[in-house]
Amino acid sequence: xxxxxxxxxxxxVGESLQYSEYGTVESMxxxxxxxxxxxGSSSVTxxxxxxxxxxxxxxxxxxxxxxxxxxxxxxRTDTLAAVNTVCRCRDCGRRFEVESEPAGTALERREITFxxxxxxxxxxxxxxxxxxxxxTSDHGQRLLASVLVxxxxxxxxxxxxxxxxxLESEQTDAAPIDRTWEEYDTIVIFRNDDIQPWYNPExxxxxxxxxxxxxxxxxxxxxxxxxxxxxxxADETTCSYLRSLETEYPGQFEMALHGYTHEAxxxxxxxxxxxxxxxxxxxxxxxxxxxxxHDCVDRPSKTFIPPMNTYDESTVDVLAEAxxxxxxxxxxxxxxxxxxxxxFEADGIRHVPETQAFENWTAAEDGTDEVPxxxxxxxxxxxxRSVETNAVHVQMIHYQYFTSDQRLERLRSLIQHMKATxxxxxxxxxxxxxxxEADEIEETDDGxxxxxxxEATTANxxxxxx
Amino acid sequence: xxxxxxxxxxLWTRLRSVRWLSVALFLSAVFPFWLLVGVMDDGSxxxxxxxxxxxxxxxxxxxxxVTYRPWYRGVFGVGTxxxxxxxxxxxxxxxxxxxxxxxxxxxxIAIALIFIYYxxxxxxxxxxxxxxxxxxxxxxxxxxxxxLVPAYNEAGxxxxxxxxxxEAEYPTEQxxxxxxxxxxxxxxxxxxxxxxxxxxxxxxxANGGKYSALNYGLLFAEGExxxxxxxxxxxxxxxxxxxxxxxxxxxxLGAVASNVTIWxxxxxxxxxxxxxxxxxxxxxxxxxxxxGIVLIVPGCLGAYRRDALEGVFAYDPETLTEDFDVTMKVxxxxxxVTVSDARxxxxxxxxxxxxxNQRLRWYRGNYxxxxxxxxxxxxxxxxxxxxxxxxxxxxxxxxxxIATWIILGxxxxxxxxxxxxxxxxxxxxxxxxxxxxxxxxxxxxxxDWRLLVYAPLFVVGYKHFHDALNLKCLLDVxxxxxxxxxxxxxxxxxxxxxxxxx
Numbered sequence: 001x002x003x004x005x006x007x008x009x010x011x012x013v014g015e016s017l018q019y020s021e022y023g024t025v026e027s028m029x030x031x032x033x034x035x036x037x038x039x040g041s042s043s044v045t046x047x048x049x050x051x052x053x054x055x056x057x058x059x060x061x062x063x064x065x066x067x068x069x070x071x072x073x074x075x076r077t078d079t080l081a082a083v084n085t086v087c088r089c090r091d092c093g094r095r096f097e098v099e100s101e102p103a104g105t106a107l108e109r110r111e112i113t114f115x116x117x118x119x120x121x122x123x124x125x126x127x128x129x130x131x132x133x134x135x136t137s138d139h140g141q142r143l144l145a146s147v148l149v150x151x152x153x154x155x156x157x158x159x160x161x162x163x164x165x166x167l168e169s170e171q172t173d174a175a176p177i178d179r180t181w182e183e184y185d186t187i188v189i190f191r192n193d194d195i196q197p198w199y200n201p202e203x204x205x206x207x208x209x210x211x212x213x214x215x216x217x218x219x220x221x222x223x224x225x226x227x228x229x230x231x232x233x234a235d236e237t238t239c240s241y242l243r244s245l246e247t248e249y250p251g252q253f254e255m256a257l258h259g260y261t262h263e264a265x266x267x268x269x270x271x272x273x274x275x276x277x278x279x280x281x282x283x284x285x286x287x288x289x290x291x292x293x294h295d296c297v298d299r300p301s302k303t304f305i306p307p308m309n310t311y312d313e314s315t316v317d318v319l320a321e322a323x324x325x326x327x328x329x330x331x332x333x334x335x336x337x338x339x340x341x342x343x344f345e346a347d348g349i350r351h352v353p354e355t356q357a358f359e360n361w362t363a364a365e366d367g368t369d370e371v372p373x374x375x376x377x378x379x380x381x382x383x384x385r386s387v388e389t390n391a392v393h394v395q396m397i398h399y400q401y402f403t404s405d406q407r408l409e410r411l412r413s414l415i416q417h418m419k420a421t422x423x424x425x426x427x428x429x430x431x432x433x434x435x436x437e438a439d440e441i442e443e444t445d446d447g448x449x450x451x452x453x454x455e456a457t458t459a460n461x462x463x464x465x466x
Numbered sequence: 467x468x469x470x471x472x473x474x475x476x477l478w479t480r481l482r483s484v485r486w487l488s489v490a491l492f493l494s495a496v497f498p499f500w501l502l503v504g505v506m507d508d509g510s511x512x513x514x515x516x517x518x519x520x521x522x523x524x525x526x527x528x529x530x531x532v533t534y535r536p537w538y539r540g541v542f543g544v545g546t547x548x549x550x551x552x553x554x555x556x557x558x559x560x561x562x563x564x565x566x567x568x569x570x571x572x573x574x575i576a577i578a579l580i581f582i583y584y585x586x587x588x589x590x591x592x593x594x595x596x597x598x599x600x601x602x603x604x605x606x607x608x609x610x611x612x613x614l615v616p617a618y619n620e621a622g623x624x625x626x627x628x629x630x631x632x633e634a635e636y637p638t639e640q641x642x643x644x645x646x647x648x649x650x651x652x653x654x655x656x657x658x659x660x661x662x663x664x665x666x667x668x669x670x671x672a673n674g675g676k677y678s679a680l681n682y683g684l685l686f687a688e689g690e691x692x693x694x695x696x697x698x699x700x701x702x703x704x705x706x707x708x709x710x711x712x713x714x715x716x717x718x719l720g721a722v723a724s725n726v727t728i729w730x731x732x733x734x735x736x737x738x739x740x741x742x743x744x745x746x747x748x749x750x751x752x753x754x755x756x757x758g759i760v761l762i763v764p765g766c767l768g769a770y771r772r773d774a775l776e777g778v779f780a781y782d783p784e785t786l787t788e789d790f791d792v793t794m795k796v797x798x799x800x801x802x803v804t805v806s807d808a809r810x811x812x813x814x815x816x817x818x819x820x821x822x823n824q825r826l827r828w829y830r831g832n833y834x835x836x837x838x839x840x841x842x843x844x845x846x847x848x849x850x851x852x853x854x855x856x857x858x859x860x861x862x863x864x865x866x867x868i869a870t871w872i873i874l875g876x877x878x879x880x881x882x883x884x885x886x887x888x889x890x891x892x893x894x895x896x897x898x899x900x901x902x903x904x905x906x907x908x909x910x911x912x913x914d915w916r917l918l919v920y921a922p923l924f925v926v927g928y929k930h931f932h933d934a935l936n937l938k939c940l941l942d943v944x945x946x947x948x949x950x951x952x953x954x955x956x957x958x959x960x961x962x963x964x965x966x967x968x
Contacts, residue, residue, distance in 0.1 A: 037667075049685060051674065055783040057681035070779035083682060084671050095686045097669050110660070112629040114700060117729050117811050120912035148915055149487050149905065248508055 036089035036096075043090040046098065049083040057083060179456060185423040185447040186387045189394045189432060191328060191354060193221035193258055193305060195242070197235030200400045205241070206408055207399040212249060214415045217455075219328075219428045221258030221305040224292035228261035231292050239296040246298050251455035254428035255297040256328075259307035260285035269333055272310040279314035286318055301430040302326065309333050309354060313347070320348035326433045328352050328394065343392055343432075350433050354396040356382040358411070371401050376410055380417045387421060390447040392432070423447065427454050434458045485596060488909050492592045495584055495902045498895065502577070509563035510574055517578045518585075520547075520554060525586065528853040529757075539846040544857055572872045579861070580899065588903060591752035595910050604707035608640050611710060611769075612689030615645045616679035617697035621652040628661045630700040635707055638665060645697075646683040649673030654697070676765075677781035677788045684780055693769040694789075695810070700729070701767055702809040709769045709808035720774035720801020721793060723751070723760050724767035725911075728814040734920070735821060736814040738928045741904060741917040745924075748907040751805060758802030759855040765789040767810035774801045784838055787831025794839045797851050818931075825932065829939035832863060837943065864940070867933035874930060897922045 035042045048060040054071035056063070063075045073079065088095045192207060211218045222242070224232050233239060245253040259273045266276030274282050286304075293300035302325045306315060309330025319327055327349050334342055334353040343352040356379065364371045379395075386393035395414070402408050418424055427435070431454050435441030440451035451457070503511060524547050531538045559566045564574060613631055617624045624645065631643050647655035647670040658668045671682050680694060691710050695701060705724065712722050725747055728740045754760045763770070768789065778795035785791045797803055815821040842848045842856050881889045904921045907913070923929070 049682065051678060051681070055677055055681065055781065056779055057678060057685065059685075081674075083674070083678075084669075086669075086685070094688065096667065110625060110657075112626055114626065114630070115729050117700065117702075118727060118731065118914065120727070120809075145909075145915075146487055149491055149909060244508075 036087075036092060036094055038094040038096075039089060039092040041089050041091040044087050045090055046085050047088050047095070048085050050080040051083050053079045053081075179451050179453065182425070182450050182452045183423065183444070183447060184425045184450060185390055185421075187392045187432060187441075187448055187450070188216075188383070188386075188418055188424060188426045189352070189392065189429055190216060190218040190426070191221060191305065191394055191396045191429065192218050192399050193396060194262065194398050194400060195220045195222040195238075195258065196226040196262075197230075197232050197238040199226075200403065201238065201241075203402050204399045207397070207402050207411065208245065208253070210408055210412050210415070211252070214412065214419070215252075216415055216419075216426045217252045217254070217428045217431065219254040219256050219301075219303060219305075219430065221256050222293065222296070223258050223260075223262045223307075224289040224296070225261050228263060231295075233292055233295045242297045251431075251458065254303065254430045255293065255300045256303035256305055256429065257286075257289050257293055257300065258305045260289045262307045264308060268312060269308075269310045271308050272312075273307040274315045275306070275308075275310040275312040277314070279318055282314055283318045283321070286322055290322070301428075303328065303429045303433070305329075316347045316349055324349060325437070326350050326352055326429050328354065328429055330354055331356075331394075350436070352392065352394060352429055352432060355386060355391070355394045356396065358395065358397040358414075359401055371398075373401065373407055373410060376413055376417075379410075379414050383414070383418055383421075387424065394429075425450055425452070425454075428458075431455065431458050483596075488592060488595060488906060491902065491906050491909060492588065495899060498899050498902070499581070499584070502895065506577075509558075510577070513558045513563045513574055514578045514581060516554065516558070517551075517575075518581055520550060521582055521586070525854070528850060532849040532853065536849075539849065543846045544843060544853060547857075569872065569876050572869050573876065575865070576869050576873055579866075580896075584899070584903065587753045588749050588906065590756050591749045591910075592906065594752045594756045595748075604704070604711040605714075606637070608637055608707065609691050609710055609713065610689040611636065611641045611691045611693060611706065612687035613641065613643045613693045613695055613706070614680055614683040614687060615643065615658075615695050615697050616648055616676050616683060617645060617650065617654050617658065618648040618673065618676075618679070619650045619652045620654045620697035621650070621657055623698040624654050624658050625660070627695060627697050627699055627701075628658065628666060630702075631695065631706070632661070632665065634701055634703055634705055640689075641665065641706070642667065642687070642689060644669060644683050644686050646671070646679040648676070648679040675783060677783050680781045680788070684775070687772075690772050691769055692772050692775050693767065694765060696766045696812070698813055699766045700811040702811070705767060705808040705810055709767065709806045712804055712806055713769070713771060716802070718800075718802050719758075719771065719804060720796040720799070721760075721763045721768060721770045721803045722808075723763040723793075723803065723805045724769075724808040724810045725805070726764050726766050727809055727811050729811040730813050730816060731914075733816055735818065736816055737917060738920050738923055739814045739821070740913070741907075741920050741924070742928075744907040744911050744913050744917065745904055747805075748910045749903060752910075754855055755805040757850045757854065758804055759797060759851050760803045760805055761793060761797070761855055761859060762787075762790045763793045763796075763803060764810075766812050767808060768793075769806075769808075770796065771801070774799065785831045785834040786827045787835055790832060790835045791838065794835060794842070797855075798839065798842065798848060822935065825935050826939060829936050830942055833940055833943040836860070836863065863936060867936040867940075870930060870933040871937075874926070893922075893925060897925050900924050 034044065036044055049057060050060045050063065051057045052063060052068045052070065052073075052075060054068055054073065056068055056070035058069075060080070062069070063080065066075065067073060068075050068079075084097070086095050086097050190211070192211075195204065208218075220242070222232065226232065242253075242255060246255065261273065263273060264271035265273050268276030274285070277285075290300065302323060304311075304315075304319050304324050304327050306327065306329050310333050311327060311329055316327065329351070331342065331353045334340075334351055338344070338346055338351065340346065340351075343350060345351070356374075358373055358379065359371045360374050361371060383393055383395070385391075397411065402411060418426075425448075427450075432441065434457045435450060435454050438457050440454065440457050442449040506514070524542065527542050531541065555571070558564045564570055615624070615627055615631070620627075628643060628645065643661075643666045645658040645661075645666065645668045647658060647668060649670070649672045655668060655670055658666075662668060667686065669683065669686055671679065674682075684692065691713060693706065693709060709722050709724055713719055726743055728736055728743065731737050731740055751760060765788070770792075774796050775792070778792065778799050781788045781792050782795075793803055815824050836856070836859065839856075842852050843860070846852055848856075877889050877892070901918060901921045904918055904924070908915060908917060920928070
């Protein structure tokens with residue numbers, strides 16, 4: 001309705017209501033017939049209609065003697081506005097207006113034409129379709145509406161899926177990061193081998209926690225088919241834990257392939273899983289391992305850590321064929337096999353061997369699972385030598401041996417020693433390789449130049465790959 | 467064996483009565499939401515999940531306490547919820563789930579509200595659509611009905627409204643139509659008087675406002691049900707029987723709302739308004755209907771139990787939205803308010819200026835009404851009106867208009883910093899959810915599928931126009947200045963005023 005709330009005009013103080021409450025129609029000179037419109041009775045009275053300032057509209061008698069029944073406020077004359085005077089039949093109670101000219105004049109009733117009114121139909125309105133496409137039966141129309149719903153549904157799902165892919169990749173390289181070149185004496189890479197299900201999971205989490213708390217990146221060497229018995233994917237707990245590391249600490253945990261079954265298959269260099277095996281077998285194991293890695297974690301890297309730290313030329317060929325970019329064996333082995341100072345590139349892959357083991361294998365007693373750890377001094381000395389020679393320091397650990405607070409504390413102490421040393425940076429094997437590939441890590445006469453944060457390099461590479 | 471067969475037959479009948487298409491459409495939103503979860507970081511996800519859990523506890527408790535244990539109604543009410551949410555906000559910052567940034571918070575709350583809108587409001591709406599028994603089927607005997615038609619300068623429209631009422635199905639001995647001419651300066655009164663008869667009476671008064679006209683008209687009404695119809699509306703043939711039907715079996719029912727449909731869908735603007743109505747009526751209002759706490763009985767067509775309307779002394783002058791105000795009063799007096807399938811057609815503003823004027827009055831009136839009834843927010847005796855309807859309305863009217871603009875600003879900043887793809891992806895993502903919600907509304911209502919095309923404007927564009935206007939109206943009301951009645955320009959009257967083409 002189009003109406004203007006102009007509000008009533010209230011009577012001024014002292015001004016009386018213009019009419020007495022009751023009167024006859026005749027005395028008002030109003031209603032032309034002087035009888036009730038409904039029952040025809042001539043017993044008709046008039047009533048004054050007033051509006052209190054609270055908006056209450058009623059007969060004057062209902063309000064003039066007391067507080068307003070609606071708001072409880074005074075009903076002085078200056079709070080009441082005269083609205084109208086109407087008739088009321090004493091017999092049937094009907095109210096009607098006093099007819100007066102010219103308000104009572106009526107126009108001739110005109111022809112009414114209604115606009116075309118839309119009529120909703122079950123299943124949705126389809127009349128806008130050309131007739132030749134519109135089924136004639138209700139059943140057919142409902143079927144068509146159903147098809148329409150399914151199309152909407154599928155297109156909604158398809159759009160959402162495609163967009164989420166974009167969003168995921170966008171998230172990884174979301175905001176532009178300011179990067180600066182930094183100079184270091186050495187680069188430290190931690191390599192935590194033998195990640196596997198069902199074996200000392202508490203130790204695995206405790207070791208990871210040390211890296212999380214110290215904010216140091218680490219490459220995890222994951223065994224996809226431990227012992228050749230069950231795939232890692234059979235243990236969803238381990239896989240979901242690894243995925244949670246990826247999502248909660250992006251760039252801090254690299255998921256690298258650590259052989260296939262991790263069992264010595266040949267006598268190559270006193271024992272090897274891959275070294276000495278036919279190339280086809282190695283390729284099959286690699287492919288199978290990679291498939292399991294993809295099922296288990298969100299973002300497996302292109303780093304291969306051969307069990308027992310040994311691999312042969314076929315391994316390298318197979319890795320290069322599968323577009324792996326880093327192989328990380330043992331320092332002693334790589335030196336003997338390649339006679340080169342690591343890290344180096346050979347046969348299409350970068351070789352970044354371990355520098356120092358945390359565990360002292362030679363001191364281990366036969367017949368026990370317990371392996372002694374090197375003392376802190378040995379470990380820090382090894383690290384200090386890397387600093388002096390500006391060598392990349394790859395510190396290998398095996399989580400399963402960190403079964404006591406004392407051992408965990410030694411790991412923490414080593415990390416803190418490294419962090420306390422000037423001009424040292426930490427990264428994963430993948431980040432190291434990506435940095436060199438992108439010329440964002442350079443070897444200099446005094447050590448290394450790194451475009452920090454180096455995580456951005458792998459993040460960018462990851463998004464391109466995806 | 468026969469018992470098993472009977473149970474099986476009942477189950478089969480029940481399953482056959484399910485509207486599977488709307489269920490499938492509703493459940494399909496699992497995909498976009500699942501994907502949204504996939505792209506959220508864990509902290510945000512935990513924060514939203516915690517918020518959802520809190521709200522689920524609150525809503526569940528509210529329903530339980532209002533329905534079964536009213537003596538606990540003061541426990542875990544709106545105030546406690548607000549405190550808990552503030553504590554929760556601090557908590558998620560302290561434990562590091564969310565960065566202490568206003569934009570981050572607004573963004574997160576917006577996502578949480580989308581979740582709640584869909585998985586609470588829309589879920590109840592779809593449930594309501596499946597099992598609704600509130601939309602009673604009309605059947606005689608019908609109660610006596612007085613239809614009030616307030617009119618001010620409605621020449622050219624009022625005849626149509628009266629004709630549609632006269633053509634509506636209702637026993638003539640049970641109905642009276644009272645047209646109240648509120649001091650029109652055009653031929654409204656004379657046009658209405660052309661229908662003077664036993665069924666139609668025209669009463670006149672000096673211009674005093676719609677509330678005054680309705681209150682005046684009520685003095686002449688004799689029916690036990692009072693219906694109000696705007697003079698520019700057209701009621702459907704079965705509208706009157708449908709709108710009185712729910713009163714028959716429910717003495718606690720105070721008022722019944724109608725289903726407003728726009729008939730002039732010949733422009734982008736009017737189609738957007740129809741989609742807005744379709745979503746609002748079939749999703750949001752259905753949820754309120756489920757609990758009997760529908761907040762607005764529209765002036766286009768609404769019906770009140772006479773006792774309920776007179777019990778609250780009918781209409782007040784304080785607000786610009788007398789329909790919202792009187793509905794709140796009826797609800798506060800303890801009556802339930804629900805929705806019927808009674809359809810009423812109205813003319814939507816067809817220009818932005820006209821829409822601006824119409825909504826200026828609506829939104830100002832909404833804020834005025836909420837301020838007027840602010841006591842509902844602190845008084846637990848109002849049950850679900852206190853616990854659900856008004857808090858939801860507050861979020862809708864106070865938080866969303868601000869949040870919408872903050873998020874738009876954030877998106878513009880993202881775009882300016884080169885993250886165009888991400889912005890586009892987010893837009894498409896949220897549009898897909900809005901499209902699903904709109905499709906659900908269209909399917910339930912049986913509306914025109916082409917309206918879906920306008921759904922993206924409810925993510926950016928049309929929505930921002932309304933939210934900006936809401937903010938302006940909030941400031942207008944807070945500034946405490948006198949606010950005039952503003953109205954959309956009547957299309958027919960504008961055409962009549964325009965000189966004919968030479």
